[in-house]
Amino acid sequence: MKKNKILLLGWDAADWKVIDKLISEGKMPSLQGLIKKGVRGNLKTLDPPLSPMLWTTIATGFRADKHGITGFIEPTPTGDGLRPVTSTSRKVKAIWNIYNQEGWKSNVVGWWPSNPVEPINGVMVSNFFQVANKPLSEPWIMPNGTIHPTSLIETLQEFRVHPHEITIPMVSPFIPHINTNIELRSDKRTANVIKTIANAASIHAVSTYLMQETEWDFMAIYHDAIDHFCHIGMRFYPPYRTEVNKDDFENFKYIVEAGYRFHDLMLHRILELIDENTTILLISDHGFYSDHQRPLSIPHEPSGPAVEHSPYGIFIMAGKGIKKNQRISGASVLDITPTLLYYAGLEVGKDMEGKVLYQCFENPTEAKFIDSWEQKAGDSGQHNEIIREDPWAAQEAMNQLVELGYIDAPDEDISKQIINSKRESQYYIARNLINGGKTLKAIEILEEIYHDSKVHRYGQRLAMCYLSKRRYQHCKDLIEDLKKNKDENKAEYPVNIEEPMYLEYLEGLYFLAINRHRKALPILEMILERNPTNFHVLLNIALIYLERKKYGFAEKYFIQSLAIDDQNTNAHHGLGLSFLRQNKFEEAIDEFLIAIETNFYFPRAHYHLGETLFKIGNFEDSSKAFEVSLRIAPKMIKPHEWLSKIYSEHLINPQLAERSLNFIKENKKGKIIILNGIEGVDYSQLFELLKVNNIEILSEGAIDLRIKNSLEYESFITPLVFVPSQILNTLPSFYSYLFIELVLTQEEIILELEKQKSKVETIKFNQLQELNRIASLKTTWLDSNPTVSYYALDIPELFKNNEEELPRLLEFIENFQQSSFV
């Protein structure tokens, strides 16, 4: 029997919105045929959506902090300049290295970054192969490190197509008026289209040669042309927008479509060259906005054009053992390498951050695992020494990045540029860490680079991190600092279309995070008035209304936000929840299903789908939805509460009912509300006010008794206890906590402590340092208890305005009492 082969085809920035439109018009028949033979789905990208970083994630299964490719450029080994990022910076094995040490032959073409080429068992053609650095009349010398083995240089170099060879008939599908309008021939955009056609043709020609003339088990081909065509031409893609020059629109409106159709033609040839024993994966690293979400301008910052990238790329897999004509969901760029290893019958690295996409396979079996491929010895074909590439070739590739707007033209002051680039690279790593849930590590990086540079983008991300880690005072201070140096940054970054009015936006989010909805809402509405299509603002307004149980308003804003981004999981889930709470069950089901399709690993969508199905009496499907939510988040208790009811009263499955009941008994210990403050501060006036309003503060001893009773009696009131920050770490982990922070400024605390100083010995007089230490105890506890609900109770505000503040607090406590335990 012939061995199965694998072909991994990368189309940078390919997007379903454009593809589906062209397929419906019969303009991408090859791709249409491939989709029918296999599975298709979205491929979730990572933040930041920068191609060298993402394609390395795809080829390794690791994020940037582990794989080491952090952006477009890197310093030269001598440190006196910058160069395009190289393969020698990759710190981990790529899929072809692992295959190599398992005896597979691989061909790799154009992967970003792959220069200098690695000495694998097979052929590697680097991403410098197609770059033309001289006019056609001069010798076109292949840069060092472009082809492995070097014996193939002479054969393969003939397949390079020089931009000067591209003819008018080749360009006219992209720019039809080029036949008649001579001026168009000297247009910069035309020149970029020509260069992109030549590059794509070069990569394709060398690929077809290697497919046909060499033996291979695995082949990876990377095309950057769709991304380039889109950066040149997406602003002119129909429908016409009034902000775009009408003549430019008429001249360049076919660039994107022709780019995709050219790829379909190339795919046709690729499919001719493989047989039934070859499995093909066609993927993109991110999508590209093609509708009303297209930005009208590009931020004046490094990697600014990435703002045009959308969060979902494409995923297609077809071949032996793969399901036919089906859609899959939940795939991420992190999953490609684990899936390729699994498909090849090899172990998946436990240290890899992605998962095997079992849902693609007709008869999936359990994957085998290895701790790490990095420790497994063998001939992996990796570099064993640093190879310096031709600086001219590197320089030309840099120019290409400048032309595309990915990087700034080199500064005269090169050392300043190197420092800025290093910071930028750190910034990308921090964003990648945030994206991977490693916010604390990201905070360390962002604090350093913001402190050194005061660049607003860095501070902005840092403020968001503080919010997510509930470091509200830090966030507040940072917002003030950002306000102070706003004008300095204005000159450097005049346009920020990602988050317009972002200081106000941050302030709104800050108030939202500390549950001051009444302060947050007018700020967000003011931003919305000036930026009516700001998705994030709309979403947050919708979430406020959802929280306040104003479901009609929530529905309206979720719908508006989805009109801007119809693939956002949170918005679909929020809209579904708004429908569910208004008893619009059918509409709710639709929204939850879409949320699941956009992000399968979102347990709340499955959970609420289960709840909705229960309410319409579909207990069978309801139980399935709850079970899925548990597979994704096994520690959730609430699905077990529903399931125990379904299995005991409707589906009559005593075994499963008992399983759920046992889980609840073992895990549901109770809820506690914590009033957190500083030991030594006199809160008696506050406690008195709360007591008058039926909020009783218990002593520690009374809590145990109350909790014990709570498990025995139904009439249970959640205990509320004062816990100073100093002893937070002694709290047991098996309770659900509502954390009410008693907010006073440092000055107010010091004043209070001075009043009490004769009674308190532990607090010394130079309190600022001590207060910071106590604050960090609180932060650490909150960080290690991410599911804790948080409420900021501003004491002076409460006394000043208790008619408004007190009902808000009571409502929050009531919501907590009624909420799920996790």
Added chain:
Amino acid sequence: MEKKEYIVTVQGSLGLLALGHIGVRKWREAINNKKKVESKETNASIKKDEKK
């Protein structure tokens, strides 16, 4: 594999580029052939002029 007939012109086409290495080779062959023909014609014309 099914054999297909293509007319390859010196101007080439996207379809030709999409054929990969075979397309690029055929296209360059067409260009070289044309150059040879043109060169022969030029030589013939020079010889003709010389005879005159």
